[in-house]
Amino acid sequence: MNIAFIGTGNVAWHLTQGLEQVGHQIVSVYSRHPDHAATLCKQLYDAQIKYDLDFTETNADIVLVAVADDALAQVIDSLILPDEIIVAHTSGSKPMQIFEDYPYHCGVFYPLQTFSKQHPLNLSEVPFCIEASSNRIEDILLQLAKSLSDRVYLINSRERSILHIAAVFACNFVNHLFVQSKDILDQAGIDFDILKPLIRETVQKALQTDPKMVQTGPAIRNDRQIIEQHLAYLQKSDVDKRRIYQLLTESILNF
Amino acid sequence: MNIAFIGTGNVAWHLTQGLEQVGHQIVSVYSRHPDHAATLCKQLYDAQIKYDLDFTETNADIVLVAVADDALAQVIDSLILPDEIIVAHTSGSKPMQIFEDYPYHCGVFYPLQTFSKQHPLNLSEVPFCIEASSNRIEDILLQLAKSLSDRVYLINSRERSILHIAAVFACNFVNHLFVQSKDILDQAGIDFDILKPLIRETVQKALQTDPKMVQTGPAIRNDRQIIEQHLAYLQKSDVDKRRIYQLLTESILNF
Numbered sequence: 001m002n003i004a005f006i007g008t009g010n011v012a013w014h015l016t017q018g019l020e021q022v023g024h025q026i027v028s029v030y031s032r033h034p035d036h037a038a039t040l041c042k043q044l045y046d047a048q049i050k051y052d053l054d055f056t057e058t059n060a061d062i063v064l065v066a067v068a069d070d071a072l073a074q075v076i077d078s079l080i081l082p083d084e085i086i087v088a089h090t091s092g093s094k095p096m097q098i099f100e101d102y103p104y105h106c107g108v109f110y111p112l113q114t115f116s117k118q119h120p121l122n123l124s125e126v127p128f129c130i131e132a133s134s135n136r137i138e139d140i141l142l143q144l145a146k147s148l149s150d151r152v153y154l155i156n157s158r159e160r161s162i163l164h165i166a167a168v169f170a171c172n173f174v175n176h177l178f179v180q181s182k183d184i185l186d187q188a189g190i191d192f193d194i195l196k197p198l199i200r201e202t203v204q205k206a207l208q209t210d211p212k213m214v215q216t217g218p219a220i221r222n223d224r225q226i227i228e229q230h231l232a233y234l235q236k237s238d239v240d241k242r243r244i245y246q247l248l249t250e251s252i253l254n255f
Numbered sequence: 256m257n258i259a260f261i262g263t264g265n266v267a268w269h270l271t272q273g274l275e276q277v278g279h280q281i282v283s284v285y286s287r288h289p290d291h292a293a294t295l296c297k298q299l300y301d302a303q304i305k306y307d308l309d310f311t312e313t314n315a316d317i318v319l320v321a322v323a324d325d326a327l328a329q330v331i332d333s334l335i336l337p338d339e340i341i342v343a344h345t346s347g348s349k350p351m352q353i354f355e356d357y358p359y360h361c362g363v364f365y366p367l368q369t370f371s372k373q374h375p376l377n378l379s380e381v382p383f384c385i386e387a388s389s390n391r392i393e394d395i396l397l398q399l400a401k402s403l404s405d406r407v408y409l410i411n412s413r414e415r416s417i418l419h420i421a422a423v424f425a426c427n428f429v430n431h432l433f434v435q436s437k438d439i440l441d442q443a444g445i446d447f448d449i450l451k452p453l454i455r456e457t458v459q460k461a462l463q464t465d466p467k468m469v470q471t472g473p474a475i476r477n478d479r480q481i482i483e484q485h486l487a488y489l490q491k492s493d494v495d496k497r498r499i500y501q502l503l504t505e506s507i508l509n510f
Contacts, residue, residue, distance in 0.1 A: 093481060112449060114456050114471065121456075127449045153449055162443045163450065165485050169496075170436035170450055171457040172472030173503045174429050179466045179510060181425035188417045194367060194382045194408055195418065195425055196462050201369050201376075202426040203458050207451050211434045216369065217427030223324075226348055230420050240506045241424075247502055248428045251495045255434060 001144060004028045004050065004060035006075060007067040008036040010115035011090050015066060015148075017043055018123040022147045027060045054080040062086040062144070064109060069093055076101070086137055093164050095157035096131050107132035107141045110160065111149075114171075123148045129155035129163070180241055212255075219252035256399060259283045259305065259315035261330060262322040263291040265370035266345050270321060270403075272298055273378040277402045282315045309335040317341040317399070319364060324348055331356070341392055348419050350412035351386050362387035362396045365415060366404075369426075378403045384410035384418070435496055467510075474507035 001024050005012050008031040016026045030050040031037040037049045053075070055063055062085065067075050069091050076098060081087055087099060088107040099106035108131040115121060128145035130152060132138035138154070145152040155163065178199070182192040205214045218226040227249055234242040256279050260267050263286040271281045285305040286292040292304045308330070310318055317340065322330050324346050331353060336342055342354060343362040354361035363386040370376060383400035385407060387393035393409070400407040410418065433454070437447040460469045473481040482504055489497040 113453055114460065116460075119460075125452055127452060129449075151449075151452070155445075155449075159443060159445055161484070162439060162488070163445060164481075165488060166436040166439045166445075166447075166450055167453060168472055168474075168485065168500070169432045169439065170454050172470070172474060172507070173499070174432050174454070175457060175461050175466050175470055176474075176503055176507050176510070177424045177429050177432070178461045179470065180506075181421040182466060184417060184421045184424065188414060190410075190414055190418060190421075192421075194384075194406070194410075195421055197380055197382060197406070198368050198422060199425050199429070199458070199462065202430060203454070205369065205371075205374075206430050206433045207454065211430050211437060215427070215430055215434065217423055219423075219427060219431075226419075229416070230423065233417070233420060240509055243502055244428070244506060245423070247498055248431055251435075251499060252427070252431050254495055255431070 001025070001062060001140075002027045002060045004030070004055060004058055004063045005040075005047075006030045006053070006063065006065045007090075008033075008040045009066065009068065010117055011111065012064075012066040013040060013043075013117050014115050014121055014123065015064065015090070015111065016040060016047070018148055019144075020045055024144075024147070027058065053078045055085060056080060056082050058085070060085065062088065062140070064088055064090060066090040073098060081105075086140060088132075088141060092129075092160060092167075095161075096133065097157065099133075103133055105133065105137060107137050108157070108160070109141055109145065110155075112163065112167075124150055127151040127153060129153050129160055131156050131160070177244075180244065184241065215252065217252070219249040222253060256280070256317060256395075257282045257315045259285070259310060259313055259318045260295075260302075261285045261308070261318065261320045262345075263288075263295045264321060264323065265372055266366065267319075267321040268295060268298075268372050269370050269376055269378065270319065270345070270366065271295060271302070273403055274399075275300055279399075279402070282313065308333045310340060311335060311337050313340070315340060317343065317395070319343055319345060321345040328353060336360075341395060343387075343396060347384075347415060347422075350416075351388065352412065354388075358388055360388065360392060362392050363412070363415070364396055364400065365410075367418065367422075379405055382406040382408060384408050384415055386411050386415070432499075435499065439496065470507065472507075474504040477508060 003026050026044050026047040028048045028050040029037040029040050041047045072094050086105050088109040092110050096108050110129040111126045113126040126149050128149050130141045132141050185192050258281050281299050281302040283303045283305040284292045284295050296302045327349050341360050343364040345364055347365050351363050365384040366381045368381040381404050383404050385396045387396050440447050
């Protein structure tokens with residue numbers, strides 16, 4: 001397929017190159033900053049820098065909008081699209097209905113992964129969440145996703161927003177617990193590296209089986225003596241850690 | 256070295272076999288349940304089942320006590336040890352001072368990892384935390400640990416208890432967040448598998464760099480609109496998830 005990209009961030013960086021590797025053509029790249037578009041175009045076979053959002057003259061079959069969430073509405077507002085072109089965004093948190101001006105030829109093409117430009121990534125293992133305004137467009141987006149990845153799912157906007165909430169727990173909050181854990185060790189002059197093999201093994205076990213079945217620790221054993229010891233130690237540390245310890249211990253006991 | 260084991264749980268299961276593989280000899284295995292000792296002895300070259308805790312006649316250089324934390328004090332109380340033998344426990348949460356009757360020849364030999372009998376594990380990557388009541392015994396325990404692993408640390412009882420608190424955050428609580436995340440998806444009929452590549456990549460990034468540097472999500476962006484949406488959704492779910500979402504969001508903002 002011929003694809004026009006809007007955006008040059010981490011997602012666009014990986015998707016453009018990945019799509020070319022499986023035989024699609026990136027015809028143009030637009031960015032608010034034309035030099036960013038130029039940098040990305042250099043990575044691509046024959047993509048042209050696009051300086052505006054008027055696609056009436058393009059030979060693209062699809063326009064993929066891969067910009068930051070808070071820029072998405074404004075970019076879509078500025079689009080000029082002919083009826084025969086498909087437009088899709090790559091956002092996990094914005095509904096398909098954001099394309100209210102293009103209700104018959106829009107969709108969502110959301111790769112559920114964290115991307116960094118420096119860090120190579122195997123797109124074939126990235127789950128793609130697809131949603132479309134019609135069966136015809138759904139088929140086209142599914143096919144495009146399947147050309148990249150073995151994990152393609154039909155996910156509507158409501159489900160995508162629930163996935164986002166679940167990801168906040170399992171990724172953003174988990175990372176924050178790593179931050180807190182490292183902070184506890186830093187304050188005591190202990191190297192966080194000592195804990196990493198245990199963390200890796202714990203995460204692997206949780207993901208290979210059911211996390212419910214492998215819960216360990218003083219909370220699940222209701223080991224009051226250890227819990228009180230830990231809370232007493234955290235009292236000397238900041239209040240957040242103590243509150244997190246208390247709430248998560250309670251929550252494990254409740255579950 | 257000649258080693259006598261007390262306990263036949265997951266830690267004893269892996270340590271006995273690992274120690275034999277690098278050339279040590281397990282001379283005996285004791286368990287409250289002699290049939291458990293028999294099962295483990297079958298995995299070992301020439302270990303004998305021991306039926307009591309009297310070690311005055313043993314040819315062991317060291318007795319390793321690898322029993323559950325809540326059984327440790329009672330086992331130690333029942334020990335009869337000659338002066339020339341070293342005794343060490345493998346617990347992360349009990350102090351070395353639990354060996355009050357043997358203050359001159361005791362220590363801690365703590366493998367900081369989660370063990371399951373079914374699951375093979377490379378001991379050479381397991382961090383061992385060593386503590387001892389004298390330099391001479393410290394040297395012996397360090398040497399024993401280094402024969403198994405490339406990651407050997409001198410960690411005193413206070414530091415070990417701080418490590419335990421940090422592990423509660425980075426392992427036990429992290430697993431509970433996976434439980435909550437899966438529960439959110441289960442309730443909506445969405446497969447937890449969709450989220451696993453993102454979780455794996457997030458954890459890898461956090462451990463390869465500094466978790467503080469890779470925090471993402473609505474909390475760190477202070478994206479109030481998304482946060483309120485998520486809290487509104489969780490209101491319909493159980494109260495624990497909402498409280499966890501609120502507290503961890505605040506804590507990320509505070510950090």
